[in-house]
Amino acid sequence: MVEExxxxxxxxxxxxxxxxxxxxxxxxxxxRDAREQSLASRxxxxxLGRERGSEQILDTIVDRARRxxxxxxxxxxxxxxxxxxxxxxxGEAPEEFRRYAPAHPLRPSRDTLLGRVALDRSTQQIxxxxxxxxxxxxxxxxxxxFRTLLSAxxxxxxxxxxxxxxxxxxxxxxxxxDMSLLDEFAAQAAIALRQVDLMQSLExxxxxxxxxxxxxxxxxxxxxxxxxxxxxxAVLNSIVSNAVRLTGTDGGSIMEYDExxxxxxxxxxxxxxxxxxxxxxxxxxxRDATLVGRAATERRPLEVPDLSQVALDPHxxxxxxxxxxxxxxxxxxxxxxxxxxxVIRRRTVGSFDEDMVELLQxxxxxxxxxxxxxxxxxxxxxxxAELEVASRHKSEFLASMSHxxxxxLNAVIGxxxxxxxxMFGELNERQDEYVHDIWNSGRHLLELLNEILDLSKVxxxxxxxxxxxxxxxxxxEYVVSMVRxxxxxxxxxxxxxxxxEVDTLEADELRFKQVLLNLLSNAVxxxxxxxxxxxxxxxxxxxxxxxxxxxxxxxxxxxxxxxxESFQQGGRGVAREEGTGLGLTLTRRIIELFDGxxxxxxxxxxxxxxxxxxxxxxxxxxxxxxxxxDSTGQTILLxxxxxxxxxxxxxxxxxxxxxxxxxxxxxxxxxxxxELRPAAxxxxxxxxxxxxxxxxxxxxxxxxxxxxxTIVASVVDDRAxxxxxxxxxxxxxxxxxxxxLAALSGVGVGVRExxxxxxx
Amino acid sequence: MSGARILVVEDNPLNLKLVRDVLGxxxxxxxxxxxxxxxxxxxxxxxxxxxxxxxQLPGIDGAETMRRLxxxxxxxxxxxxxxxxxxMPEDQANATRAGFxxxxxKPISVRALVGEVEAFLQGGRR
Numbered sequence: 057m058v059e060e061x062x063x064x065x066x067x068x069x070x071x072x073x074x075x076x077x078x079x080x081x082x083x084x085x086x087x088r089d090a091r092e093q094s095l096a097s098r099x100x101x102x103x104l105g106r107e108r109g110s111e112q113i114l115d116t117i118v119d120r121a122r123r124x125x126x127x128x129x130x131x132x133x134x135x136x137x138x139x140x141x142x143x144x145x146x147g148e149a150p151e152e153f154r155r156y157a158p159a160h161p162l163r164p165s166r167d168t169l170l171g172r173v174a175l176d177r178s179t180q181q182i183x184x185x186x187x188x189x190x191x192x193x194x195x196x197x198x199x200x201x202f203r204t205l206l207s208a209x210x211x212x213x214x215x216x217x218x219x220x221x222x223x224x225x226x227x228x229x230x231x232x233x234d235m236s237l238l239d240e241f242a243a244q245a246a247i248a249l250r251q252v253d254l255m256q257s258l259e260x261x262x263x264x265x266x267x268x269x270x271x272x273x274x275x276x277x278x279x280x281x282x283x284x285x286x287x288x289x290a291v292l293n294s295i296v297s298n299a300v301r302l303t304g305t306d307g308g309s310i311m312e313y314d315e316x317x318x319x320x321x322x323x324x325x326x327x328x329x330x331x332x333x334x335x336x337x338x339x340x341x342x343r344d345a346t347l348v349g350r351a352a353t354e355r356r357p358l359e360v361p362d363l364s365q366v367a368l369d370p371h372x373x374x375x376x377x378x379x380x381x382x383x384x385x386x387x388x389x390x391x392x393x394x395x396x397x398x399v400i401r402r403r404t405v406g407s408f409d410e411d412m413v414e415l416l417q418x419x420x421x422x423x424x425x426x427x428x429x430x431x432x433x434x435x436x437x438x439x440x441a442e443l444e445v446a447s448r449h450k451s452e453f454l455a456s457m458s459h460x461x462x463x464x465l466n467a468v469i470g471x472x473x474x475x476x477x478x479m480f481g482e483l484n485e486r487q488d489e490y491v492h493d494i495w496n497s498g499r500h501l502l503e504l505l506n507e508i509l510d511l512s513k514v515x516x517x518x519x520x521x522x523x524x525x526x527x528x529x530x531x532x533e534y535v536v537s538m539v540r541x542x543x544x545x546x547x548x549x550x551x552x553x554x555x556x557e558v559d560t561l562e563a564d565e566l567r568f569k570q571v572l573l574n575l576l577s578n579a580v581x582x583x584x585x586x587x588x589x590x591x592x593x594x595x596x597x598x599x600x601x602x603x604x605x606x607x608x609x610x611x612x613x614x615x616x617x618x619x620x621e622s623f624q625q626g627g628r629g630v631a632r633e634e635g636t637g638l639g640l641t642l643t644r645r646i647i648e649l650f651d652g653x654x655x656x657x658x659x660x661x662x663x664x665x666x667x668x669x670x671x672x673x674x675x676x677x678x679x680x681x682x683x684x685x686d687s688t689g690q691t692i693l694l695x696x697x698x699x700x701x702x703x704x705x706x707x708x709x710x711x712x713x714x715x716x717x718x719x720x721x722x723x724x725x726x727x728x729x730x731e732l733r734p735a736a737x738x739x740x741x742x743x744x745x746x747x748x749x750x751x752x753x754x755x756x757x758x759x760x761x762x763x764x765x766t767i768v769a770s771v772v773d774d775r776a777x778x779x780x781x782x783x784x785x786x787x788x789x790x791x792x793x794x795x796x797l798a799a800l801s802g803v804g805v806g807v808r809e810x811x812x813x814x815x816x
Numbered sequence: 817m818s819g820a821r822i823l824v825v826e827d828n829p830l831n832l833k834l835v836r837d838v839l840g841x842x843x844x845x846x847x848x849x850x851x852x853x854x855x856x857x858x859x860x861x862x863x864x865x866x867x868x869x870x871x872q873l874p875g876i877d878g879a880e881t882m883r884r885l886x887x888x889x890x891x892x893x894x895x896x897x898x899x900x901x902x903x904m905p906e907d908q909a910n911a912t913r914a915g916f917x918x919x920x921x922k923p924i925s926v927r928a929l930v931g932e933v934e935a936f937l938q939g940g941r942r
Contacts, residue, residue, distance in 0.1 A: 170851075229890055266826055340918050415926060459872070462923060463921045463922065464830070465830060465922075465923050466828075466834070466922040466923035466924060467828075467830035467831055467833075467834055469923045469926075470831070470834040470835075470838070470924060470926045471830075473835070473925070473927060474837065474838060474841075474924035477836075477926065477927065479838065479841050479926075480837075480841065498923075502923060753913075756913065777912065780912040780913075780919070781912055781913070782913070802935075
């Protein structure tokens with residue numbers, strides 16, 4: 057049977073659910089207050105220290121009183137509780153009395169002179185004790201041998217705090233003058249006494265405050281560590297060493313509870329040798345069979361003041377063998393969960409006082425936060441690693457799925473085309489219809505596959521936009537032409553309206569068309585036969601606003617957010633054709649990449665308007681903003697055999713603060729690239745000698761030049777080939793200043809910006 | 817250039833059949849191979865005017881087959897065009913970097929195929 061003194065005082069509640077580090081503000085304030093008070097009391101003590109002889113003053117008073125009044129003995133009694141105890145005695149008092157009196161305080165009563173003086177608050181004399189019928193302490197008289205007694209009360213306000221008293225062993229009454237002298241001495245003694253009291257309480261207060269400051273400083277240190285460090289072991293070690301230091305104990309540890317094994321594991325320790333640590337890690341500190349476990353289960357601090365007096369569990373046994381004699385265990389709890397236990401120990405026996413328990417509970421709370429933080433952090437790390445692996449698997453899966461699906465799709469679509477085109481003979485009407493169905497389904501699958509790939513690219517942050525400057529009207533007409541046939545089949549009128557101020561847009565042209573095609577084919581798809589679809593483009597401020605309105609079934613309010621999510625389609629009645637369910641999601645993502653906005657206005661039964669707004673000029677890619685503002689001096693190599701074209705581009709680039717070198721044929725271009733290592737190349741395709749394609753090829757093959765970005769500027773329209781050969785951007789001639797500078801800043805060349813208004 | 821000899825290296829039998837039948841119907845002389853090794857043998861036996869090569873092949877892959885064709889049996893001017901189902905842009909770039917003269921992405925448009933083949937035959941190597 058283990059017997060413990062149970063400590064149940066819980067002024068600081070380590071079991072609270074509201075676990076958190078001590079609020080830094082509160083802690084700082086407490087620390088400031090404690091420091092100020094400590095300083096003030098030390099100043100008073102120093103001031104008093106000049107009259108540090110207060111104790112001696114009392115001695116002097118007693119001694120002087122005896123001599124001036126020619127008494128044989130003078131003594132000073134001080135009030136303690138409700139009795140007066142002998143504090144000082146001077147003169148020829150018998151040794152027996154000197155021993156006896158201090159141990160036997162006198163309660164005020166009329167059978168002693170002291171009692172009468174205290175009760176009456178006045179100076180009195182007994183001429184001859186033996187002749188006084190009221191005197192009731194013949195034992196004292198025999199012990200001390202006094203005959204004549206004189207006593208004066210020490211008054212502080214109304215309170216008698218002591219009695220100054222003297223005697224003569226012969227019957228020889230004191231004079232009036234003696235009596236008033238003693239009065240005076242008693243008054244002085246009272247003042248001296250007050251000073252002594254004051255000093256003592258100040259000293260106590262000062263010590264208390266100093267320790268409070270130390271505690272608060274340690275708490276702040278711990279609190280800082282908890283909130284700033286992600287290394288839980290460092291935090292826990294700091295907590296346990298502070299706990300040991302502040303409580304003046306000899307050692308301690310922090311144990312974490314492991315739910316899986318239902319046992320405790322040592323996480324940090326202080327004042328313990330390696331041997332003890334090894335031993336503690338070796339044994340199993342079970343929850344149901346140890347002091348530590350009981351403290352946690354019963355949710356309160358438990359102590360063992362003397363290990364030799366109790367039955368020892370494996371943990372306590374290890375401690376006892378290592379020379380430890382008393383132990384205190386404070387649980388760390390979080391709601392219903394057991395997190396761990398803080399253990400403090402001493403090599404000597406004895407109880408742990410209340411202040412210590414309180415302080416440790418605060419530290420236990422801090423440890424709790426540190427452990428919980430560390431667990432969350434560990435969990436986060438694991439999760440991130442898992443996510444990264446999952447994401448990689450997803451990318452690999454998509455790439456391989458794309459390949460595996462495209463191969464059979466190729467046959468499906470290809471053979472249907474062979475049949476539709478009557479390559480090997482005529483089909484009847486039904487056969488033709490079925491083959492069209494096969495072809496449509498194949499195309500649909502392919503579209504879905506492309507959108508899945510695009511979406512996964514956007515989500516992986518791998519979709520790279522290729523901004524160029526193009527005419528909005530042409531792009532619109534192109535996209536409308538792609539849906540016109542289907543619209544005509546259903547008697548849907550498609551109209552295009554373009555505002556006067558709309559001219560060019562700087563954006564990724566392919567992605568812009570993709571967005572527009574998606575919105576437009578949705579509109580055609582979900583508009584009943586004979587309806588109409590209208591596309592409008594307008595310039596609003598620095599933005600291009602495009603709207604696609606239809607006279608379709610409309611989207612009810614509750615579906616307006618949902619239809620932008622993957623694989624969600626509005627309840628639009630009978631769908632003439634399945635969509636992929638990804639189109640709008642992808643559209644929204646692409647517009648976000650454009651720094652634009654997508655919206656929907658709709659009225660059920662009347663129609664819908666999808667609109668989007670994108671900036672007229674592509675956002676400058678990273679590099680111009682964060683790059684060094686002083687970018688002048690970066691060298692660009694211009695390769696072109698047409699003098700006029702070279703001059704024009706040179707003018708653009710010099711205006712942007714760049715240094716230029718020119719080459720008019722392929723061989724010179726390669727030589728200069730190797731010699732100058734320019735920040736970028738602007739390359740024409742049609743060149744004498746080596747052409748642009750060959751130059752691109754050779755630049756890529758040479759590790760020395762492979763990383764120099766090349767921007768193609770040519771009349772040759774083969775963007776795909778250029779990019780495949782490693783060109784960073786592909787510009788069609790005539791190249792505008794904006795497009796050229798945007799392409800350069802896209803590859804990290806800092807250009808001195810000229811604002812759009814300035815150019816206008 | 818009707819009657820031109822075209823070597824198609826493709827391991828998927830259906831896709832091989834599709835290309836062979838379409839090009840055959842257009843009047844080309846189509847020789848097919850389902851592996852790189854087979855393709856090399858065919859090219860050695862009767863040199864083609866154009867090669868369409870799948871990139872993912874069992875055994876030696878498309879790029880390696882192309883390299884060996886260039887070293888040996890193939891005449892200097894004969895274009896080799898990559899055909900792949902991969903939609904990843906980096907694969908396309910790799911194909912071009914590997915030295916192919918052109919690139920066709922699956923699914924191949926049957927309607928466009930004849931035109932593209934004809935363009936490669938006319939244009940020769942880039």
